[in-house]
Structure formats: C-alpha cells, structure tokens
Amino acid sequence: MEIVITDGADTSGRLAADAIVALLQRKPAAVLGLATGSSPLPIYDALAARHSAGEVSFAQARGFTLDEYVGLPADHPERYRTVIDTEFVSRVDFAPDAVQGPDGLADDIAAACASYEAAIAAAGGVDLQILGIGTDGHIGFNEPGSSLASRTRIKTLTKQTRIDNARFFGDQVDAVPTHCLTQGLATIMSARHIVLVASGTGKAEAVHHMAEGAVSAMWPATVLQHHPHVTVLVDQAAASRLQLADYYRQTWEAKPAWQGL
Template identity: 55%
Template sequence: MEIIIASDREQVARLGADSVAQHVLDDPEAVLGLATGSSPLRVYQELGRRVAAGRLSLRRCRAFLLDEYLGLPSGHPQSYREVIERDFVRLVDIDGANVIGPDCGSVDASACGLAYEEQIAAAGGIDMQILGVGANGHIAFNEPGSSFSSRTRETTLAERTRRDNARFFGDDVDAVPHRCITQGVGTILEAGHLVLIATGERKARAVRELVEGPVTERVPVTALQQHPQVTVLLDDAAASLLQTREGHREVITDTPGG
C-alpha cells in the first residue's frame, strides 16, 4: 500500500488526476471506476482542466459507478447518475453512454446487482477504481459488518451515513434514502488499481484503521490491506492520527500517484 500525504487538497487532486492520466496513457480504452461524494470532486475538476487544455482525453474510456440510491425518482439531482453527469461527464470528453451505473428500473435489486456484475465482467473488469471512505470506514455503501466477499447488492444505509450525506439533501436527513445498491467489497477488490482519496479531519479515524488497524469486516476499508496495488492520497488533516505519518511523508513527499 502506497501512502501519500500531500501538502493540501489541491495537491491531492493533482495526484489523483495523475493516477487516472497514467492509466489512460497506458491504455486509452481503460475502464475506470468512479466514486461520488466530496472526496473525488477536485480530482474530476482537475481532469476536466487537463481535457480542456488538450493534455488528456477520456474519449475512448468506459466507466462504472460504485453505487446508487434506491427510491429516488429518475433525474433526482442527488441520484449518483445525475451527480456523476454534473461532476465528471460534463467536465471531460468521455461519452456519457459509456458511463454506467446500477439501474434497477423495473427489475428487483438482486437481479439488478447480478446484471451489473455481468456488465463489469463483460468490460474486462475495472482497471482503476477511485474510492472515498466514510467516517465509519465504509467503502462504496458497504457499511460496517459487510462481508469481504460481498458482491453488488441491495443494502441498508447506516444512520451515521445518512446523517453524513444529509448535507447533499439540504441538511434534511429524512430526505436521504434508507436503501441503496452498491458494488460489494469483493467486487471492489477485483479492480486492478485502487486509489483511495481522503481529506479532512473527519476521515482521520477511518484512515488510521485503514493504514494501521487490523483487517476486520467491522471496518470495511481495511479490506484494502489485502489488495496488491493500492494508493492512498491524504491531506494533513486526514493523516493526522497516523503514528507513522512522518515516515510516510519522508519517504514519498513529491512522489506522483499511481
């Protein structure tokens, strides 16, 4: 696991964009995994700047979303399909038809999850997966207690996650759905390269568990310790509880992500 402590959130964004760009340079048809939320937003904005400047093209790439709320009407501004459209697709030159999310529509969630797994497999798997982490250690919507072998499925959001996400719903926790569909931990671990982005003091405990804690399903993010290629991009606040933070800083200051 490569731990990079950046000087600020803007450097985190540049390093995250470097990781994406390197994969696309190596394979212009790379399959990307996209997370929503505040953590990757600056990365997407930096990618947009590079595309606009002619330094990068995602035109031939495909992408898959990590998760989606259940119960929101089609086109709801906080559905993750709409969020990715605003925060990623419109900023870069990827074909929106090649950005795929779990779409349950009229089918039940179990059939939807199976179909999504089949779509990812048909694309050859995800080459690089961008991840955030919840304050309780969840990745995607795999809440504490999720099996490390879990696959894409319907699940229930923890109340802490709903409270954390209420800021996207006008601070109205009652507007946050209770149910969602999410890639499983096992699905995520099959991606070729995992790039986790965490900024801010609120993520510090989860980061400490990821880097220094035991591997346990009680803290789903610790599953990343079992993956052969993980890059963790942190700012000072997110790294503040790491006992080894100075060692990481000394070893990899100014080392590019990926």
C-alpha cells in the same frame, strides 16, 4: 498500501488525476471506477481541466460508478448517476453510454445487481478505481459488518451515513434514502489499481483503522490492506491519527520518480 500525505485536497486531486492521465495514455480504452461524494471532486476538476487543455481524452474509455440510491427518481439532483454526469462525465468526452451505474429503480433489484457485475466483467474489469471513505470506514456503501467477499447488492444505510449525507438533502436526514445499491468489497478489490482520497479531521479515525488497524468487517476499508496496488492520498488533517505518518512522508520523499503512483 502506499500512503501519501499531501498539503491539501487539491494536491491529492492533482496526483490522482496524473495517475489517470498516465493510464489513459498507456491504455486509451481503460475502464475507470467512479466514486461520488465530496472527496473525489478535486480529481474530477483536475481531469476536466486537463481535458480542456487537450492533454487527455476519454473517448475510448469506459466508466462504472460505485453505487446508487434506491428509489430516487431519475430526475432527482442527488441521484448518483445525475451527480457523476454533472461533476465529471459532461465535462469531458466520454462516448454516449460509456458510463454505467447500478439501477436503483429496477423492479428486480437482485437481477439488476447481477447484471451490473456481469457488465463490469464484460468490460474487462476496472483498471483504476477511485474511492472515498466514510467516517465509519465504509467504502462504496459497504457499511460496517459488510462481508469482505461481498459483490454488488442492496444495502441498508447506517444512521451515521444518512446523517453525513444529509448535507446533500437540505440537511434533512429523513430525505436521505434508507437503501442503496453498491459494488461489494470483493467487486472493489477486483480493480487493478485503487486510489482512495480523504481530507479533514472527520476522516482521520477511519484512515487510521484502514491503514494501520486489524482487517475487520467493522472497518470495511481495512480489506484494502490485502490489495496489491492501493494508493491513499490524504491531507494533513486526515493523516493526523496515523502512527507511522513520519515514515510515510519519508517514503514518499525518497520514492523513485519512475514509479509514479
């Protein structure tokens, strides 16, 4: 796990965008794993700017979103498929239907989850997965207690997650759905490269456990310690609980330029 402490969310977003652009230059038909929430927005802004400047194309790429609320109408502004279309997909040149998400309106939820897993596999798997992290250490919507071997499935959101997400629903916790579909931890771990971004003191405890704590279902993101290629981009505030912060800074400063992320 590589920890990069940056001077802010915009720098983290630029570094992540650099890695995605480099991937698409090597492999134009790459498969991207797309997260929603606040943390990835600087990445999408940077990628949209690079696309507008003619530096990168997504025309051959595919995308799979991490999760989706269950039961939100198709036209709801906080439906994650709507959010990712607004914040990213509509701003670049993905082909029609090149980006898929779990079907939170499916009549048969179990079948929809199995179908989503099969679609990711049929695409050749995810080349680069973007992640955020919850204050309780969840990635995707894999809440504390999630199986480290889990695959795409329905989950019940914790009260804390619903409180955290209420800001997207007019600060009304009761308006946040109680269930979601999410890629499982094993699904996420199948990606070839994982880039996790976090900013703010509210994420500091989760970042500390993820990088330096024991691997435990109580802090689901700790499973990433077992992945061979994880890049964690955090600002100074999110890094404030890291015991080895000075070492991470030294490592980044001494890193050979040819390695990239």
